[in-house]
Structures are given as structure tokens and as C-alpha cells.
Amino acid sequence: xxxxxxxxxxxxxxxxxxxxxxxxxxxxxxxxxxxxxxxxxxxxxxxxxxxxxxxxxxxxxxxxxxxxxxxxxxxxxxxxxxxxxxxxxxxxxxxxxxxxxxxxxxxxxxxxxxxxxxxxxxxxxxxxxxxxxxxxxxxxxxxxxxxxxxxxxxxxxxxxxxxxxxxxxxxxxxxxxxxxxxxxxxxxxxxxxxxxxxxxxxxxxxxxxxxxxxxxxxxxxxxxxxxxxxxxxxxxxxxxxxxxxxxxxxxxxxxxxxxxxxxxxxxxxxxxxxxxxxxxxxxxxxxxxxxxxxxxxxxxxxxxxxxxxxxxxxxxxxxxxxxxxxxxxxxxxxxxxxxxxxxxxxxxxxxxxxxxxxxxxxxxxxxxxxxxxxxxxxxxxxxxxxxxxxxxxxxxx
Amino acid sequence: xxxxxxxxxxxxxxxxxxxxxxxxxxxxxxxxxxxxxxxxxxxxxxxxxxxxxxxxxxxxxxxxxxxxxxxxxxxxxxxxxxxxxxxxxxxxxxxxxxxxxxxxxxxxxxxxxxxxxxxxxxxxxxxxxxxxxxxxxxxxxxxxxxxxxxxxxxxxxxxxxxxxxxxxxxxxxxxxxxxxxxxxxxxxxxxxxxxxxxxxxxxxxxxxxxxxxxxxxxxxxxxxxxxxxxxxxxxxxxxxxxxxxxxxxxxxxxxxxxxxxxxxxxxxxxxxxxxxxxxxxxxxxxxxxxxxxxxxxxxxxxxxxxxxxxxxxxxxxxxxxxxxxxxxxxxxxxxxxxxxxxxxxxxxxxxxxxxxxxxxxxxxxxxxxxxxxxxxxxxxxxxxxxxxxxxxxxxxx
Numbered sequence: 015x016x017x018x019x020x021x022x023x024x025x026x027x028x029x030x031x032x033x034x035x036x037x038x039x040x041x042x043x044x045x046x047x048x049x050x051x052x053x054x055x056x057x058x059x060x061x062x063x064x065x066x067x068x069x070x071x072x073x074x075x076x077x078x079x080x081x082x083x084x085x086x087x088x089x090x091x092x093x094x095x096x097x098x099x100x101x102x103x104x105x106x107x108x109x110x111x112x113x114x115x116x117x118x119x120x121x122x123x124x125x126x127x128x129x130x131x132x133x134x135x136x137x138x139x140x141x142x143x144x145x146x147x148x149x150x151x152x153x154x155x156x157x158x159x160x161x162x163x164x165x166x167x168x169x170x171x172x173x174x175x176x177x178x179x180x181x182x183x184x185x186x187x188x189x190x191x192x193x194x195x196x197x198x199x200x201x202x203x204x205x206x207x208x209x210x211x212x213x214x215x216x217x218x219x220x221x222x223x224x225x226x227x228x229x230x231x232x233x234x235x236x237x238x239x240x241x242x243x244x245x246x247x248x249x250x251x252x253x254x255x256x257x258x259x260x261x262x263x264x265x266x267x268x269x270x271x272x273x274x275x276x277x278x279x280x281x282x283x284x285x286x287x288x289x290x291x292x293x294x295x296x297x298x299x300x301x302x303x304x305x306x307x308x309x310x311x312x313x314x315x316x317x318x319x320x321x322x323x324x325x326x327x328x329x330x331x332x333x334x335x336x337x338x339x340x341x342x343x344x345x346x347x348x349x350x351x352x353x354x355x356x357x358x359x360x361x362x363x364x365x366x367x368x369x370x371x372x373x374x375x376x377x378x379x380x381x382x383x384x385x386x387x388x389x390x391x392x393x394x395x396x397x398x399x400x401x402x403x404x405x406x407x408x409x410x411x
Numbered sequence: 412x413x414x415x416x417x418x419x420x421x422x423x424x425x426x427x428x429x430x431x432x433x434x435x436x437x438x439x440x441x442x443x444x445x446x447x448x449x450x451x452x453x454x455x456x457x458x459x460x461x462x463x464x465x466x467x468x469x470x471x472x473x474x475x476x477x478x479x480x481x482x483x484x485x486x487x488x489x490x491x492x493x494x495x496x497x498x499x500x501x502x503x504x505x506x507x508x509x510x511x512x513x514x515x516x517x518x519x520x521x522x523x524x525x526x527x528x529x530x531x532x533x534x535x536x537x538x539x540x541x542x543x544x545x546x547x548x549x550x551x552x553x554x555x556x557x558x559x560x561x562x563x564x565x566x567x568x569x570x571x572x573x574x575x576x577x578x579x580x581x582x583x584x585x586x587x588x589x590x591x592x593x594x595x596x597x598x599x600x601x602x603x604x605x606x607x608x609x610x611x612x613x614x615x616x617x618x619x620x621x622x623x624x625x626x627x628x629x630x631x632x633x634x635x636x637x638x639x640x641x642x643x644x645x646x647x648x649x650x651x652x653x654x655x656x657x658x659x660x661x662x663x664x665x666x667x668x669x670x671x672x673x674x675x676x677x678x679x680x681x682x683x684x685x686x687x688x689x690x691x692x693x694x695x696x697x698x699x700x701x702x703x704x705x706x707x708x709x710x711x712x713x714x715x716x717x718x719x720x721x722x723x724x725x726x727x728x729x730x731x732x733x734x735x736x737x738x739x740x741x742x743x744x745x746x747x748x749x750x751x752x753x754x755x756x757x758x759x760x761x762x763x764x765x766x767x768x769x770x771x772x773x774x775x776x777x778x779x780x781x782x783x784x785x786x787x788x789x790x791x792x793x794x795x796x797x798x799x800x801x802x803x804x805x806x807x808x
Binding site for chain 1: 559
């Protein structure tokens, strides 16, 4: 179904068209994809991967097909972009579902050189089965890199969904902050904020909304570990912790919207920050400001990380460094490219990154904001709009 | 940390010991595992897989090691079963993390024939990297089948965790049923029941509890689609639905406990069942009774499915059949073996299955209970204890 906000039929067709061009340029007889996010990207067909194999198949004439278990037939048939749905009854069954897939590929003229993401369905949740190259006389060519490159650059419609995700993550975070206080537990605050934000989101956009995410059912916000006191709390006890004055909290919030994600994380402090906490907080915000100022078209991902690491080094902060600046985000909550010294990808308009350099110290706590930033023709735009300053993020006591 | 209920250090050592025996019998120089559930099973080290590779490594002397990113070093070092933790700074970085893994393997004497689950880290969430067999001169032998076979048979300690999971799934389901009534939405009922059950679970067993699950954060219950009215509701609208008299509801409840799962699903009807609904409900319960009566040591998984399918056929119900009888459950919410005509595995004491034959009809709705059943020396024991009869599952109007 098309709604006013989800990806249009034309856009799905255009995506598959680019894959077909690649198929032709590589002289492939067809493409077989098993990854649920790749299938969602090319067809809009959303499912949670289990031991029952599902595949998207496209031959060199551009005929698009889904291979599904009996359970998913009606769901697959409602997809107007798909010209053919083949199914098997069950897994493991007899004959093995892969025998049916083989027959389908042969019937669609897919033999010889074929493009794949995996050589056969991955062994997850107890699935066992042959690789495609064991099953039939084919040579499998990995298209994973091509697909990842295609998914990196977001369209206007994808940005609309990420912006919508930002809104509901924002609401969840506002409620999370509002309900956080000394004496309540992280679990009750997270659950209350998530429940209210999700209910409100569904009451507001329910008729034009689908989550389409294996990672999350709806809007939510929570705590990413009680980093401020973690060193003092045994690992097995690190849940349902009661908030105390002086805690440094790192949060996370978001909402999947037609599969698309955003990321919002904030460092909050309960009660007035100590001098050490304030110093760490200020450096963290400066690191994030610097990272954002570096992001723009034509810059290499690695250059952003190099610039940020220079700040860590100049300010003697490398002891508190644990990870790179950020990652791309879209249908997956982490995806390539990475704002990392090892990633030479040239940044392009339409890429969307999280920007989240952090500082971690067992005595003072963990300090990290994460914002979602879209690359524009001119530079970038910060899609998240939650306050980043210490005063706004101090919980009164 | 050991608590009164989680898997003991000795049991983890015993598991790894069996893997070491396999390593020796196959004349392997070592084992490299990337799958997060396999790593949890052999070491107790829980993590959510991302683009940053993590591996469990064991050489032929039985030395156990973890390969992790900088972010996970402290977490890995607290694991008392691990003698060695090697880390890389970041992904993708320079050099690529796989270069560090290669050096680690060489240092541990792992070359030539090695046992693996995947030939290299799987390409997820934007990860790209070489296969082990491209990286170094090794021959990779897949141990996936051996590992799956080992994980199938649960120990007493594993059963304790699954029984604990059953309790909190039960509580979530009791609350779900209590709050379900005409005029409220599925979302608010699911969230309220889940929030209260999870909070109560943490208040009750928090100090000895960890979820250790990528699938779920805690106890919860919800609806598995509004099957009774689904045909009449466009796909994109199938959320936040308001309950109406006559709805047939299929629920699901559970809780991860130190990684272990149980499954409880019930068919509930709002208001008095129609004659057609009652007939479908009764057949569904009869199918489940029959399946449970067939499960016992020495029986083949396929025989259970064959017996159940004979009932479908004898009662002219095959038009309403959509899937096999059930699947094993444990660290994953679905795992092998399957109660399916294609699975010849002989059932053994210690296996744990979901039993959930269903009937699906677009006019009357979907009908499915799922119970968690452990195989004993004598036969089986139903671990879930939620009422299964229509009267108990009718929501008053």
C-alpha cells in the first residue's frame, strides 16, 4: 500500500532497475538475494528472518519474484512490485525448500553466472541447507558491495522517513528526561516514556505508519547503561537501577518508520555537574561540534575521524577514547560508510550519519551525544534538534 | 558472575570440552566462531552482533580466547572462562581488524585445518571483509551441524532457566488477558502488560537476572496480528487496532532469562464464540493434545508432524493448515530440530519444543496455542501452565 509518506512504487522500481543494470553489466543471468534488508530495499517486502528461507529473485529480463514459505504467501502476493511468488510448504520438509528454489531459478532462466548476497540461505535459527553453488551448476558473484554502495545515498523520500523517525524519537526522549529523577528506576522511566511516545505516535500517524523493523516495534527511549556508576556495580546487577544524584546517564531514543531509523543520544547528569563532569561534557560537545563542521560533500569519511582524533590528542583525551565518530544509518541502525580513519569513502549529498564521539572514564562516567546528520549539497543539516547543552540536560534534584 | 540460577562455570567448561573433543577428532588446529549465540553458549559472553567483528577462538591445547573491539575489552576480560582477550581498536580502521585476528590465530598455533561456523565474519550492518580462507592459508571445516546438535539437548541448568522464563511469560500473559477488553487498543494493552510484568520480574529477581538476548529486553506479552479480522483490514492499518466483540486474538508471551527463552501463545475470543469459532478452537486444542501425546524419547520429529497431519486430513482441515507442529527453543526463540515431516532427528530427553499446530481461516480467524514442552526419560512435561480451554480464554463483554 502506498501512503503519503512511504517509499513509492516508482522509487522501488528505480532501485531494482539499478540492480538490473548491474546484473547486465556483469553479464549475470539473474540475482538471488536472501538478506531481509536488501529485500526490503528493493521490493518493500518486510519480514523478520527465521529458519524459513525467503529470497528475492530477478532474472535478466527484469522479472521480479519472491520465494517464500506457505506462511508468507498472502503477504507476498499483496506486493504490487512482484510479478511472481513461488512458495514451499514448510522448512525443513521434503524435499528441502532449496530444491524448489532451484526449480524456480531454472524456470526463470537463471543459470550459469548469478549475482548473490550469500551463496545460499545463511544458517540462522537452526536452518541447514546447501549453498547455491552446491545445489546447481552456478557461479556465484557477490553483489554485496554494490548493494551497500547503492543504499548509502538516501533519496528525498528516504530523508522524509528519517525526519519522521526523528520526531518520535524526540518525543520519547522528552518524556524520558521529564520522568527521570532521583529515586525512580531506569526501567520504569524507560518503559513509561516508550509506552506513551509509541501510543501517541500510533494515535497520530497510525494509518500511514508501519514499523517494518526487526530491531524495534515503535518509538522508544531508554538508557545505554548506567555508565556513571558502572564500575561500582557488578555486571549482573546492572538493571533496574535506582537513579541517584551525581549519576551521569547516556540515553538513546528513536523510532522505526517504514523501516527507516534515526538516532538521538544524550548525556544527562542528575544534579549539578562536578567540575570534572563539566570538563568532560564540554570536551564531548566540542568534539561533536568539530565532527559536524567537518562533514560535507567531497570530504573523505576518514578525514572526519582524523580531525576529531586530533582534538582528542591535542587535549590529552586519548585515554578516554573508545570508538570512531559515527556510522551511516537508514534501514539498519548501523550501516556503511563509517566515520572512521579506515573508511576512504567520499561523502556525498544524501548520506546520513550519526555523529557521536565519546569520552569514557571509569571515575567520571561516560559522555556521548549522538545526532543524526544528513549531507547536503552545501554541507550538512542536523536532523535531530534536541538540546545539547549541559543546562538543558541537567536533571533537577 | 555466577548466580543461583545461571549456567555455571563448570557447565561452560564442559560445553567447550566437547567442542575440543570434536576439534581433535577432526584433526583441527583450532576453532573460530563468529555467531553470537554460539559464543554465548560456549563462553557466557553475551553481545549484540554489529559491524564490529567478535570471535571465540580455541586452539588444540584448549586455550580459550575472545577477539573483540576496544569497546568490548573490559566486558570480555570479566569472563573468567577466557584465558586470552585480543582486541582491535575499531572497524573498519587500518589495518582491517581481520589482520589482527590473523596474527592472533598464528600466535595461538591455529593454521592449516580450522573449524568454523562461517568462513569469516558475516557481512552485516555494513561490515565488509575477507573470508578466513582468503586471509590466510587455511582450510575451513564447517562445525555448524555439530554445534547445533550439541545445543539441541538441554541440561538441568538450562531447563531451570527455561522454567524461570515460563513464569514471567505467564505473568505477562495474565496481565495481557486481564487488560484486554472491548474499546481499548492492542498497543496499550500489550505495553501496559509488558511494562508491569517486566518491572515485577526485575523487582523480584533483578539481582540474579540478566536478559542476555538480542531479541528481547525482558518479560513481555502482545498480540500476533489481529488474525480474526485481518482479512478485512489493509496491511498498513494493522496496528493499534481497537478490540471489538467477536475478535479472535492470538497472543504471545515470554521472557529471556540468561539468554534462554520459552514460548506461550493463546487464542482468545472477545465475547461468546460463534459455532464456527468454537469448532475451530476445539480442533486446534485437539491437534495440540495429539501433538503433545506423540512427543517422547525415541520418536522421530517427523513422526509427530505426520500424526498431527493425519488429524488435519481426517477432519478435512488441510485448507486451514499453514505450518508444521513446532520447533525447538533455547538460546534462540526458534532452533533445530523441528517437529516437521522433513526432520528425521530422533527426539531425546532434554530437548525442548514449542507445540503449536494452527488453523487459519480468513472468515473465522486464526487459532493457535503454543506451549513449551520438555522431553523427559518417560515422555514429556509441559512447562507452560496457562489454561488452554475456551471458557478460560473468553474475554467477557
